[in-house]
Amino acid sequence: MTAVLEIKDLHVSVEGKEILKGVDLTIRQGEVHALMGPNGSGKSTMAYAIAGHPHYEVTGGDILFNGESILDLEPDERAKLGIFLAFQYPVAIPGVSFANFLRAAVSNVRGYKERAREQAAKSGDGKVIGSELMPMREFRKELMAKMDRFHVDRSFANRYLNEGFSGGEKKRGEVLQMAMLEPKIAILDESDSGLDIDALRVVADGINKLVADGMGALLITHYQRILNYVKPDKVSVFYDGRIVLTGGPEVAHMLEEKGYKWVEEDLAKELAAA
Amino acid sequence: MTIKEMTSIYSITAAGVDAIGQRYEEPEWLRQARRAAWETFESIPWPTYKEETWRRTRLTGFNLDDFTLAQESHPRADSRAALPADLLANLEKIDSGGALIFLDNTLIYADLDEDLAAQGVIFTDLRTALDEHAELVRAHLGALVPASENKFAALHYALWENGAFLYAPKNITVEKPFQVIVQFSDGKAHFHHTLLIGEENSELTVVEDFMGAANGMSDSVAEIYPHDAARLHYLRLQNLDHTAWNFATMRASLQRDALYRHLQASWGSRLSKVWIDLEMEQPGSHGELLGLYFPQDHQHLDHHTNQNHKRERATSDLLFKGALDDQARSVYQGIIRVWPGAQKTDAYQKNDNLILGPHARADSIPGLEIEADDVRCTHGATSAKVQEEYIFYLMARGLSRRTAKRMIVQGFFEEVLNRVPVPGVRTKLEDEIARRVGLE
Numbered sequence: 001m002t003a004v005l006e007i008k009d010l011h012v013s014v015e016g017k018e019i020l021k022g023v024d025l026t027i028r029q030g031e032v033h034a035l036m037g038p039n040g041s042g043k044s045t046m047a048y049a050i051a052g053h054p055h056y057e058v059t060g061g062d063i064l065f066n067g068e069s070i071l072d073l074e075p076d077e078r079a080k081l082g083i084f085l086a087f088q089y090p091v092a093i094p095g096v097s098f099a100n101f102l103r104a105a106v107s108n109v110r111g112y113k114e115r116a117r118e119q120a121a122k123s124g125d126g127k128v129i130g131s132e133l134m135p136m137r138e139f140r141k142e143l144m145a146k147m148d149r150f151h152v153d154r155s156f157a158n159r160y161l162n163e164g165f166s167g168g169e170k171k172r173g174e175v176l177q178m179a180m181l182e183p184k185i186a187i188l189d190e191s192d193s194g195l196d197i198d199a200l201r202v203v204a205d206g207i208n209k210l211v212a213d214g215m216g217a218l219l220i221t222h223y224q225r226i227l228n229y230v231k232p233d234k235v236s237v238f239y240d241g242r243i244v245l246t247g248g249p250e251v252a253h254m255l256e257e258k259g260y261k262w263v264e265e266d267l268a269k270e271l272a273a274a
Numbered sequence: 275m276t277i278k279e280m281t282s283i284y285s286i287t288a289a290g291v292d293a294i295g296q297r298y299e300e301p302e303w304l305r306q307a308r309r310a311a312w313e314t315f316e317s318i319p320w321p322t323y324k325e326e327t328w329r330r331t332r333l334t335g336f337n338l339d340d341f342t343l344a345q346e347s348h349p350r351a352d353s354r355a356a357l358p359a360d361l362l363a364n365l366e367k368i369d370s371g372g373a374l375i376f377l378d379n380t381l382i383y384a385d386l387d388e389d390l391a392a393q394g395v396i397f398t399d400l401r402t403a404l405d406e407h408a409e410l411v412r413a414h415l416g417a418l419v420p421a422s423e424n425k426f427a428a429l430h431y432a433l434w435e436n437g438a439f440l441y442a443p444k445n446i447t448v449e450k451p452f453q454v455i456v457q458f459s460d461g462k463a464h465f466h467h468t469l470l471i472g473e474e475n476s477e478l479t480v481v482e483d484f485m486g487a488a489n490g491m492s493d494s495v496a497e498i499y500p501h502d503a504a505r506l507h508y509l510r511l512q513n514l515d516h517t518a519w520n521f522a523t524m525r526a527s528l529q530r531d532a533l534y535r536h537l538q539a540s541w542g543s544r545l546s547k548v549w550i551d552l553e554m555e556q557p558g559s560h561g562e563l564l565g566l567y568f569p570q571d572h573q574h575l576d577h578h579t580n581q582n583h584k585r586e587r588a589t590s591d592l593l594f595k596g597a598l599d600d601q602a603r604s605v606y607q608g609i610i611r612v613w614p615g616a617q618k619t620d621a622y623q624k625n626d627n628l629i630l631g632p633h634a635r636a637d638s639i640p641g642l643e644i645e646a647d648d649v650r651c652t653h654g655a656t657s658a659k660v661q662e663e664y665i666f667y668l669m670a671r672g673l674s675r676r677t678a679k680r681m682i683v684q685g686f687f688e689e690v691l692n693r694v695p696v697p698g699v700r701t702k703l704e705d706e707i708a709r710r711v712g713l714e
């Protein structure tokens with residue numbers, strides 16, 4: 001079955017201020033949907049709302065995953081469904097090693113914990129015997145393989161999560177996490193920002209590989225540049241808390257050329273006509 | 275003997291003090307020292323909040339009359355196999371070169387690597403050391419921490435009965451740690467003494483673990499002597515019951531080019547008042563002080579540290595980290611003192627607090643007193659809550675809220691854990707942190 005994430009007439013407020021004013025958007029597995037829009041228009045707000053950030057209050061509309069609302073789910077439950085958010089600004093967490101954290105995350109998302117508990121229940125005495133974590137050797141092997149495949153330096157594993165990472169390293173780290181968690185739908189919030197040309201290629205290449213494996217991607221970006229590497233099926237324009245325009249790759253080119261003034265003027269004309 | 279006499283010899287009174295000297299047939303100098311300490315104790319008023327040292331730590335509910343001395347003696351275990359299971363399990367977490375286990379004042383188990391004994395290493399209880407190495411004990415006992423140090427030190431010297439004694443001769447390097455486990459019975463007053471002596475260019479590591487004393491009190495003193503170029507590592511794990519009152523005074527005196535590293539892990543007690551003092555007595559010495567604490571419920575843990583730089587070219591480095599849950603409180607008061615002429619001093623002090631509980635509170639009072647001009651001294655203190663953005667980031671990756679919080683707290687302590695010199699101790703500390711954050 002192809003997973004589908006549907007956003008329907010979504011309204012979101014932050015600290016009492018309405019930021020999203022009725023967003024409609026559908027993302028399918030295997031598709032790339034690019035989303036562009038001016039600073040402060042609410043793109044990250046939408047990304048956070050999809051991931052379930054507690055500060056972002058959904059005041060109307062719905063978010064459906066395979067037809068079922070996920071609004072009542074905690075962020076970790078959404079992650080387990082196969083939703084991934086690559087952060088625009090990944091946080092650095094002191095003292096938490098990349099490998100340890102990722103092993104716990106992968107184990108949870110792949111259901112090692114549930115299986116360990118089921119076995120415990122079956123064994124009768126209710127004691128959890130097996131580890132709730134993916135076996136270390138297996139995990140290491142997969143991590144190393146994916147570091148190579150996604151061109152991430154192996155030293156990442158032993159570093160602390162995003163601590164002292166350069167901007168580009170953080171973004172590569174997000175792609176590596178995505179590769180390990182194997183989501184069905186990923187929201188990539190400016191994964192191309194602040195990257196040099198080589199890093200941009202690496203990140204784009206990573207996204208392409210995962211899309212080829214069946215991942216659906218919502219690519220939030222300010223620049224046409226990444227779309228030279230990752231070919232979008234659709235491009236939408238986000239403006240003042242709404243999607244105002246959806247089309248093919250040509251939309252990105254228009255924006256690059258004319259800027260958001262073009263969208264504004266278009267909107268004004270539309271309003272005048274109505 | 276009348277019943278009254280029988281009880282009075284275990285009481286915290288002048289009679290109780292004299293009775294100890296008689297019971298152990300102690301030499302006169304020691305009996306006199308006890309009496310003098312008792313007088314000192316009586317002459318020092320009980321602390322009140324009017325003293326700066328006690329302003330944030332009140333002894334409300336503490337009453338010395340509630341306690342008597344531990345009087346039972348316990349049978350000796352001939353082998354590790356004969357030890358109670360829990361003590362044995364604790365012992366075996368660390369691969370040690372020697373072990374002492376105390377039940378109250380009784381040494382119930384001792385072992386020491388034969389090669390080390392042959393090289394002149396002495397590792398035994400203070401009572402035996404007093405019999406067999408009287409001069410060594412006499413020269414060091416009370417020489418670093420005098421009875422006049424504070425009211426609790428005075429009480430300690432009047433009433434101590436036993437403790438750990440470790441001595442390394444010149445040029446002896448011992449790789450494996452020595453382990454001391456101190457188990458206190460409930461409802462009593464305990465006065466354990468620790469004496470560590472490393473002669474010139476020796477190296478020693480000691481792990482000392484305190485447990486028990488439910489509804490009781492512990493009033494301990496530790497004196498540590500790293501002589502010229504000696505390297506001493508003392509890891510002190512305070513795991514007392516959460517109903518115990520805990521007072522401890524510790525001091526290390528670092529001679530020329532000596533290294534002393536102290537780890538203080540404070541988990542237990544209802545209230546702790548702990549003084550740790552590093553005396554950089556001679557040029558080129560280096561002191562390190564690592565601390566972890568993690569009070570919960572109504573626990574109140576108060577630590578004082580002193581990095582005392584008396585001579586030139588000495589360095590010291592302090593890192594104290596605490597997480598506080600529920601209504602717990604911590605007080606950290608630390609001072610770096612640089613004496614006139616202690617040029618090229620390099621001293622560092624940092625205290626970080628992570629506030630987990632809604633009503634938890636951490637007070638941090640760092641201080642500097644500098645009387646030399648060519649020095650580098652840095653200090654800082656932080657206090658912060660667990661950042662919601664961290665939790666969200668980890669949850670968005672599939673971790674439950676609890677696991678996310680546990681990882682963040684463990685990560686917070688990582689800076690200290692990374693510097694713990696004994697792997698078995700690191701594991702114990704990690705387990706205790708995990709237990710306190712709550713495993714799923």
Ligand SMILES: Nc1ncnc2c1ncn2[C@@H]1O[C@H](COP(=O)(O)OP(=O)(O)OP(=O)(O)O)[C@@H](O)[C@H]1O
Nearest residue numbers: 014015019037038039040041042043044045046055
């Ligand atoms: N946690 C928050 N607290 C207060 N205001 C917020 C918060 N998050 C977002 N906002 C506000 O919501 C609006 C939309 O912000 P958002 O980050 O979603 O924009 P964006 O489209 O991602 O912008 P950019 O392109 O700069 O990343 C902004 O006005 C921002 O100030």
Ligand SMILES: [Mg+2]
Nearest residue numbers: 043044045088
């Ligand atoms: Mg944004």
